[in-house]
Amino acid sequence: MKSHLKKASLLVTGIMVGGKLMAQTPDTTGSSSNYAQPFSGDLRTWSIGIHGGLLSPYTFIGSMGNQDFRSPHEQIGYGAYIKKQILPSFGLQADFLRGKVEGGAAQLTGSGNQPSSFSTDLNWSAALKAHFTLANINWRNKKSFIQPYLGVGSGVVAYKSTVNYADGTSATTTDKDRHEFFLPVEAGFKINLGPSVNLDLGYQVNFVNANSFDGYNYGDNNDRFSYAHVGLEFSLGKSSKPQMATYNPVNSMRTEYMNLTQNLQGELDAQKAENQQLRNDLNTTNANLAKLTQDSDGDGVFDINDKCPNTPSGTKVDGSGCPLAKPEVKVYVTEEDKRVVRDAIKNLEFDFGKATIRSTSNPSLDRVAQLLVNKNFSLKLAGHTDNVGxxxxxxxxxxxxxxxxxxxxxxxxxxxxxIEATGYGESQPIATNKTAAGRQQNRRVEFTLY
Known part of the structure; x- marks a missing residue:
C-alpha cells in the first residue's frame, strides 16, 4: 500500500512540476490574452490532455460492503484525451485510460477454496464524454483562475481479470480481453497555469455494465471503479487567442462596450479639438480681415492702402490717403491791411531792456492776428536795437x-x-545812435506783411 502511495505521489509531483515549467512560458499577450470580439469565433477550441493517478475499486458512491471485494488496493493509472469545445460551457471529450485495478477481502459464498483478491488489467478504455465547464461566466473578471467541471459519457472498457484464491492458486477469467460497455461520470477543476496550459485535477467513477470486471460474481450488483487523477491540458492554436473553455463571453461584451465607449470619447475629443482649431483659424481670418478693412485715421482709406497715415481729422485726401493740395489763392495786401500793421508797430512797447510786451500793445496786435487768420497772410518780424550794450x-x-x-x-x-521772427541787433540802424531820439527810432520791430 505504501509503495503504491509513493508511486502516486511521485507521479503527481512530476506532472505538477512539468506543468509549472510549462507555465513559465511568458504571456506575451498581456491583459488582452483572454479577450476576443464577441461573436467573432476567434477562439481556440481544440485541446489535448495527459493525466496520471490512482485506480481503485473503491468509489464514494455506495459501500465496499456491497461489492465483490471489500478491501481496495490502489494502483497507478494513466491516460490521455482530446477535447473539442463547442460552447464556453460545453464540449465533447474523447478519453483513453489504462492501468490496473486491484482489491482483496472477497465476499465469501460458501466453503471450499475461496477467492482472496483480484487483479484486473485495464488494457484500455475509450469513452466519449459531454464536458460541462462551470463558473466561467463573470461580469467583473476577464476569466476565472479556476474552472470547475462535470463530465458524463459512455464507452467501452477492455480488461482481463485474475482472481487469487486462499490456497495460493490463481485463475484468469479469459485468455483474451473482455469488452464491456461502461458509463464514466467525473467531476474536478482546472487551474490556469498559462495562456495554453491548465492543471487538471479530477475524480471519475466508472460504472461497468457487468459483474465480471473483478473476475468474481457476488450478488447482483455491477462492478465499478474510480480514478483520481492529476494532469495537464494543452490548448492547441495560437496563444494570442483565448481558450473557449476559459473564455468569459459576458466580460468580453463588457470590454467591447468599454472599448467602444472609449473610442467614441476619443472621436468626440478629436472632433472638439478639430472644432477648436477651426474656431482659432476663423478668429485669425477675421483678425486679418479686420486689418484689411481698418482705417485708423478715419480718412476713408484703409490702412493697407493708406500711404499717408495719421492724417488729421477732416482732411480731404486722395485715393492713397494723402491730403489733397489746396488751390492756391492769391492774396492782396490792401491799404487797410497796411494801416493795421502800422498801428501795431506804432503802439508796440516793451519793458526796458526786456522782451516782455506791455499790455497797451495787445489791442493792435490782436487786430494783426485776426488779419493773419482771416486772409492767411504771411508775416516777417525783424527785431532791431540801438548800440547801447x-x-x-x-x-x-x-x-x-x-x-x-x-x-x-x-x-x-x-x-x-x-510767421518768421528774426533778430538783427544793432546792425541795421535807421537813425543815428548819437542822440536819444535816434536811438529810440533804432529800437524797433518791423512788420512785413505779404
Missing amino acids: SDAANLKLSKDRAEAIKAYLVSQGANPSR
Missing part, C-alpha cells in the same frame, strides 16, 4: 522781442508756419 546782448534781445510778438500772435490763432 554789447553786440551779442543786442542781437539776443532783438531776436527775443521778435519771438515774443510771434508767440503772442500764435496764441491768438495765427498760423506759426506763416
Whole structure:
C-alpha cells in the first residue's frame, strides 16, 4: 500500500512540476490574452490532455460492503484525451485510460477454496464524454483562475481479470480481453497555469455494465471503479487567442462596450479639438480681415492702402490717403491791411531792456492776428536795437522781442508756419545812435506783411 502511495505521489509531483515549467512560458499577450470580439469565433477550441493517478475499486458512491471485494488496493493509472469545445460551457471529450485495478477481502459464498483478491488489467478504455465547464461566466473578471467541471459519457472498457484464491492458486477469467460497455461520470477543476496550459485535477467513477470486471460474481450488483487523477491540458492554436473553455463571453461584451465607449470619447475629443482649431483659424481670418478693412485715421482709406497715415481729422485726401493740395489763392495786401500793421508797430512797447510786451500793445496786435487768420497772410518780424550794450546782448534781445510778438500772435490763432521772427541787433540802424531820439527810432520791430 505504501509503495503504491509513493508511486502516486511521485507521479503527481512530476506532472505538477512539468506543468509549472510549462507555465513559465511568458504571456506575451498581456491583459488582452483572454479577450476576443464577441461573436467573432476567434477562439481556440481544440485541446489535448495527459493525466496520471490512482485506480481503485473503491468509489464514494455506495459501500465496499456491497461489492465483490471489500478491501481496495490502489494502483497507478494513466491516460490521455482530446477535447473539442463547442460552447464556453460545453464540449465533447474523447478519453483513453489504462492501468490496473486491484482489491482483496472477497465476499465469501460458501466453503471450499475461496477467492482472496483480484487483479484486473485495464488494457484500455475509450469513452466519449459531454464536458460541462462551470463558473466561467463573470461580469467583473476577464476569466476565472479556476474552472470547475462535470463530465458524463459512455464507452467501452477492455480488461482481463485474475482472481487469487486462499490456497495460493490463481485463475484468469479469459485468455483474451473482455469488452464491456461502461458509463464514466467525473467531476474536478482546472487551474490556469498559462495562456495554453491548465492543471487538471479530477475524480471519475466508472460504472461497468457487468459483474465480471473483478473476475468474481457476488450478488447482483455491477462492478465499478474510480480514478483520481492529476494532469495537464494543452490548448492547441495560437496563444494570442483565448481558450473557449476559459473564455468569459459576458466580460468580453463588457470590454467591447468599454472599448467602444472609449473610442467614441476619443472621436468626440478629436472632433472638439478639430472644432477648436477651426474656431482659432476663423478668429485669425477675421483678425486679418479686420486689418484689411481698418482705417485708423478715419480718412476713408484703409490702412493697407493708406500711404499717408495719421492724417488729421477732416482732411480731404486722395485715393492713397494723402491730403489733397489746396488751390492756391492769391492774396492782396490792401491799404487797410497796411494801416493795421502800422498801428501795431506804432503802439508796440516793451519793458526796458526786456522782451516782455506791455499790455497797451495787445489791442493792435490782436487786430494783426485776426488779419493773419482771416486772409492767411504771411508775416516777417525783424527785431532791431540801438548800440547801447554789447553786440551779442543786442542781437539776443532783438531776436527775443521778435519771438515774443510771434508767440503772442500764435496764441491768438495765427498760423506759426506763416510767421518768421528774426533778430538783427544793432546792425541795421535807421537813425543815428548819437542822440536819444535816434536811438529810440533804432529800437524797433518791423512788420512785413505779404
